[in-house]
Amino acid sequence: MKPLILKGVRPYGEGEPVDVLIRDGVIAAIGDVTEEDAETVDGNGAVLLPGFVDLHTHLREPGREDTETIATGSAAAALGGYTAVFAMANTNPVADNEVVVQHVARRGREVGLVDVHPVGAVTVGLEGVKLAELGTMAKAGVRVFSDDGHCVHDPLIMRRALEYSKALDVVVAQHAEEPRLTVGAQAHEGEQASRLGLQGWPAAAEESIVARDCLLALHAGARLHVCHVSTTGTADVLKWAKARGTQVSAEVTPHHLLLTDERLATYDPVNKVNPPLRTAGDAAELREALAEGVIDCVATDHAPHAVQDKDTEWSAARPGMLGLQTALSIVVETMVRTGLLDWRGVARVMSERPAEIAGLPDQGRPIEVGEPANLTLVDPDTTWTVRGAEFASIAANTPFEGMELPGTVVATLLRGRVTAVGGRIRS
Amino acid sequence: MKHLLSTEGIDPAQATAILDTAASLKQALEGREVRKLPTLRGRTVITMFYEASTRTRVSFEIAGKWMSADVVNVSSSGSSVGKGESLRDTALTLAAAGADCVIVRHPASGAAHRLAGWLRAAGTSVVNAGDGMHEHPTQALLDAATLRERLGDLRDRRIAIVGDVLHSRVARSNVHLLTALGADVTLVAPPTLLPTGVESWPVTISHELDAELPSLDAVMLLRVQAERMHGGFFPSAREYSISYGLSERRLKLLPEHAVVLHPGPMLRGMEIASAVADSPRAAITDQVRNGVHVRMAVLYHLLAHEEENA
Amino acid sequence: MAPRQRGATDPAGERELLSAGDVARTVARMAHQIIEKTALDAPSAPAVVLMGIPTRGAPLARRLAVKIAEFSGVEVPTGTLDVTLYRDDLRRGPTRPLEATKLPEGGVDDKLVVLVDDVLFSGRTIRAALDALRDHGRPRAVQLAVLVDRGHRELPIRADYVGKNVPTARTEEVHVLLDEFDQRDGVVLR
Numbered sequence: 001m002k003p004l005i006l007k008g009v010r011p012y013g014e015g016e017p018v019d020v021l022i023r024d025g026v027i028a029a030i031g032d033v034t035e036e037d038a039e040t041v042d043g044n045g046a047v048l049l050p051g052f053v054d055l056h057t058h059l060r061e062p063g064r065e066d067t068e069t070i071a072t073g074s075a076a077a078a079l080g081g082y083t084a085v086f087a088m089a090n091t092n093p094v095a096d097n098e099v100v101v102q103h104v105a106r107r108g109r110e111v112g113l114v115d116v117h118p119v120g121a122v123t124v125g126l127e128g129v130k131l132a133e134l135g136t137m138a139k140a141g142v143r144v145f146s147d148d149g150h151c152v153h154d155p156l157i158m159r160r161a162l163e164y165s166k167a168l169d170v171v172v173a174q175h176a177e178e179p180r181l182t183v184g185a186q187a188h189e190g191e192q193a194s195r196l197g198l199q200g201w202p203a204a205a206e207e208s209i210v211a212r213d214c215l216l217a218l219h220a221g222a223r224l225h226v227c228h229v230s231t232t233g234t235a236d237v238l239k240w241a242k243a244r245g246t247q248v249s250a251e252v253t254p255h256h257l258l259l260t261d262e263r264l265a266t267y268d269p270v271n272k273v274n275p276p277l278r279t280a281g282d283a284a285e286l287r288e289a290l291a292e293g294v295i296d297c298v299a300t301d302h303a304p305h306a307v308q309d310k311d312t313e314w315s316a317a318r319p320g321m322l323g324l325q326t327a328l329s330i331v332v333e334t335m336v337r338t339g340l341l342d343w344r345g346v347a348r349v350m351s352e353r354p355a356e357i358a359g360l361p362d363q364g365r366p367i368e369v370g371e372p373a374n375l376t377l378v379d380p381d382t383t384w385t386v387r388g389a390e391f392a393s394i395a396a397n398t399p400f401e402g403m404e405l406p407g408t409v410v411a412t413l414l415r416g417r418v419t420a421v422g423g424r425i426r427s
Numbered sequence: 428m429k430h431l432l433s434t435e436g437i438d439p440a441q442a443t444a445i446l447d448t449a450a451s452l453k454q455a456l457e458g459r460e461v462r463k464l465p466t467l468r469g470r471t472v473i474t475m476f477y478e479a480s481t482r483t484r485v486s487f488e489i490a491g492k493w494m495s496a497d498v499v500n501v502s503s504s505g506s507s508v509g510k511g512e513s514l515r516d517t518a519l520t521l522a523a524a525g526a527d528c529v530i531v532r533h534p535a536s537g538a539a540h541r542l543a544g545w546l547r548a549a550g551t552s553v554v555n556a557g558d559g560m561h562e563h564p565t566q567a568l569l570d571a572a573t574l575r576e577r578l579g580d581l582r583d584r585r586i587a588i589v590g591d592v593l594h595s596r597v598a599r600s601n602v603h604l605l606t607a608l609g610a611d612v613t614l615v616a617p618p619t620l621l622p623t624g625v626e627s628w629p630v631t632i633s634h635e636l637d638a639e640l641p642s643l644d645a646v647m648l649l650r651v652q653a654e655r656m657h658g659g660f661f662p663s664a665r666e667y668s669i670s671y672g673l674s675e676r677r678l679k680l681l682p683e684h685a686v687v688l689h690p691g692p693m694l695r696g697m698e699i700a701s702a703v704a705d706s707p708r709a710a711i712t713d714q715v716r717n718g719v720h721v722r723m724a725v726l727y728h729l730l731a732h733e734e735e736n737a
Numbered sequence: 738m739a740p741r742q743r744g745a746t747d748p749a750g751e752r753e754l755l756s757a758g759d760v761a762r763t764v765a766r767m768a769h770q771i772i773e774k775t776a777l778d779a780p781s782a783p784a785v786v787l788m789g790i791p792t793r794g795a796p797l798a799r800r801l802a803v804k805i806a807e808f809s810g811v812e813v814p815t816g817t818l819d820v821t822l823y824r825d826d827l828r829r830g831p832t833r834p835l836e837a838t839k840l841p842e843g844g845v846d847d848k849l850v851v852l853v854d855d856v857l858f859s860g861r862t863i864r865a866a867l868d869a870l871r872d873h874g875r876p877r878a879v880q881l882a883v884l885v886d887r888g889h890r891e892l893p894i895r896a897d898y899v900g901k902n903v904p905t906a907r908t909e910e911v912h913v914l915l916d917e918f919d920q921r922d923g924v925v926l927r
Contacts, residue, residue, distance in 0.1 A: 191627050
């Protein structure tokens with residue numbers, strides 16, 4: 001592989017533009033670089049960040065290859081600036097055993113556009129009854145376990161999972177949703193859902209599970225990760241738990257940072273997601289919590305769905321939204337343009353913290369000589385208009401359709417190799 | 428008017444026009460041998476009922492037929508719906524087959540709104556005949572028509588809606604319509620049967636039926652929707668009846684002129700005492716009768732004018 | 738207000754065809770014609786009812802009834818017949834509000850029904866009225882009385898009693914003004 005020079009880039013958006021030389025997958029030099037016979041990517045002063053890490057992606061393979069495959073999802077990830085993604089376990093068959101997780105990892109390597117890390121199920125079949133073989137899957141390389149889509153609602157099962165995970169140096173990621181409080185739930189329980197006649201999904205259904213799990217994690221001395229935090233109350237619980245020394249981390253999705261349940265008035269299920277879009281007050285609090293580090297990172301919950309599963313009456317539609325190719329822009333819109341985060345902050349929430357939470361040694365690293373060249377180059381000033389049909393994903397269910405958003409990915413580098421440049425995949 | 432999807436945000440002038448038309452239709456048909464008007468000759472009206480219903484479907488069917496529309500009834504059993512066809516495909520099929528108007532009853536809130544979107548290109552009108560827990564606008568219109576007959580102008584009239592407001596599309600449609608017509612609406616229910624955020628509705632909230640009765644012009648009882656009940660919204664039918672049922676004792680607390688409404692089907696004994704339901708104060712059969720005229724009026728306002736460019 | 742000159746055109750482009758006095762005289766003449774043609778005051782007279790077509794046909798029918806009573810001593814029942822629901826042109830305009838239909842006591846069965854309208858133009862309103870009437874019963878005969886016949890018939894319909902024949906261009910509008918709605922009587926061309 002030829003050496004690569006990123007010309008005129010600003011690491012973390014700081015200082016004057018510099019050149020970055022990458023050789024053999026590693027950052028070889030930063031500053032004035034001269035290298036014969038090197039490929040160059042013109043940065044034009046773009047912001048250089050560590051490659052993004054998504055702790056929460058649905059790649060749908062195996063099972064729903066009509067909506068996304070590991071190949072198309074990897075392309076979407078690379079185009080969105082990601083160098084590592086965690087593929088959720090709710091595939092068909094469920095990733096609750098080493099065979100499925102090894103298959104997902106192998107397909108990810110074959111595609112080679114992004115590091116695809118399989119998430120293992122916590123319980124067999126995501127049924128919440130019997131622990132899956134966490135140890136065997138951990139030996140096969142699984143770093144994160146989650147029944148995402150379902151809550152590990154039985155407190156005893158959750159306690160056991162937390163305790164058991166300690167020996168494996170893995171983290172259990174909880175989809176926090178008390179099922180008894182969300183029977184038939186369709187929308188955030190509040191004024192809007194009441195007006196629209198949609199069965200409510202109360203904030204307390206999330207908050208009570210998060211509070212319970214924080215108590216269990218502290219008791220067990222185990223690590224807990226909270227998926228897609230969506231309410232002010234959950235942020236408050238996390239703050240309290242962290243102050244007590246709980247080893248808890250948490251993610252927020254781009255859509256919960258930007259969108260609110262006001263959008264439900266059209267009944268268009270493109271806005272249906274689980275947990276549901278909350279109020280403007282929640283969105284504002286989630287931004288604050290992310291800025292303060294109460295919420296550790298941004299994760300997409302990228303959830304491709306077929307047209308026939310989305311263009312339906314509200315209650316028949318599946319919850320979920322595409323996210324990989326819009327996450328950066330939503331973070332720029334909600335966090336950077338508002339002054340809540342600088343580019344160091346973006347690096348923290350999109351790359352460094354998720355890499356730490358999942359224990360990835362070669363992701364989210366500092367932009368320094370000798371570090372692996374997993375990098376994302378971002379043009380912060382250019383705006384673009386979202387067109388779901390143009391995404392690399394097979395599905396097109398983006399709630400941001402038609403929005404003009406700031407920030408584009410100029411190039412994504414995976415171990416020194418350009419995976420996406422100028423909005424195109426390079427394989 | 429292109430569609431009737433909800434009463435929320437309805438222009439009071441539009442609502443009044445529909446009610447006036449309904450009253451005129453009622454008067455025009457009264458005592459006639461031939462209860463048939465040629466007004467909608469050649470128009471095709473399709474009813475799509477995805478929930479069991481007798482009175483609403485029959486009422487719409489009669490309304491369409493009395494206006495000379497060709498009325499076709501589709502139910503979820505005995506159609507492609509039973510074969511798993513999506514609502515969207517069924518709607519597009521019916522529009523392609525020539526429906527001028529689709530009347531839809533569906534368990535999903537917002538189903539009628541979605542249909543109106545899917546049928547925009549076809550130009551088909553959509554009437555919401557009840558969508559989930561959202562709205563049932565023609566029920567509210569027939570309730571208002573009945574109240575106007577008995578009380579005249581509804582401005583500043585005090586009307587209580589009693590019972591399962593949480594799950595009730597009838598309650599939502601009536602709150603919007605009656606307040607638009609100037610009435611003063613009170614919701615009376617246990618807190619478990621009131622929606623979250625109800626404080627922001629333009630209504631008064633009460634948990635004490637007895638306290639409200641003496642100042643009411645009308646009391647509207649809601650059906651306790653047993654089929655939607657999962658997990659004790661109230662301790663027992665007995666306690667509900669004691670607290671919120673309209674008994675003969677409570678009827679005596681109402682002013683002489685006050686009207687009793689129930690959208691049916693009634694749970695006699697629990698929601699309403701039999702003697703109350705059958706008393707002259709109850710306008711329950713008037714509601715059914717007015718339902719036909721109101722639905723005729725709705726079809727008239729949707730279909731008997733030049734095409735609107737939606 | 739100064740009496741208006743017949744035939745004068747006011748600044749709004751309005752030409753008076755009949756004054757208030759003309760309207761009264763015309764109604765009186767039509768009443769006489771109805772009495773004569775129906776032999777209303779004869780011993781074997783048929784039962785006559787006047788059915789006004791709203792809006793302005795309704796008060797005209799009542800005025801005719803008053804005059805008929807005055808001239809013949811016979812009280813002729815009146816009613817109103819709204820034809821909106823029977824029109825064939827509903828899809829050519831915005832939603833039309835409905836007017837009242839009120840049959841006289843005893844209905845229209847076996848009666849000589851005189852339909853009363855203000856202006857006879859295309860004939861489509863009368864066609865609708867005949868259909869509407871059929872749904873209310875079986876009259877022995879139907880006649881038509883109009884205050885103004887402005888021509889331009891589109892159907893084979895003719896009035897039995899005409900107050901005034903007015904040649905018009907198709908684009909012109911003839912307005913009958915009645916005190917009950919317009920605070921004055923008259924017929925104007927706009």
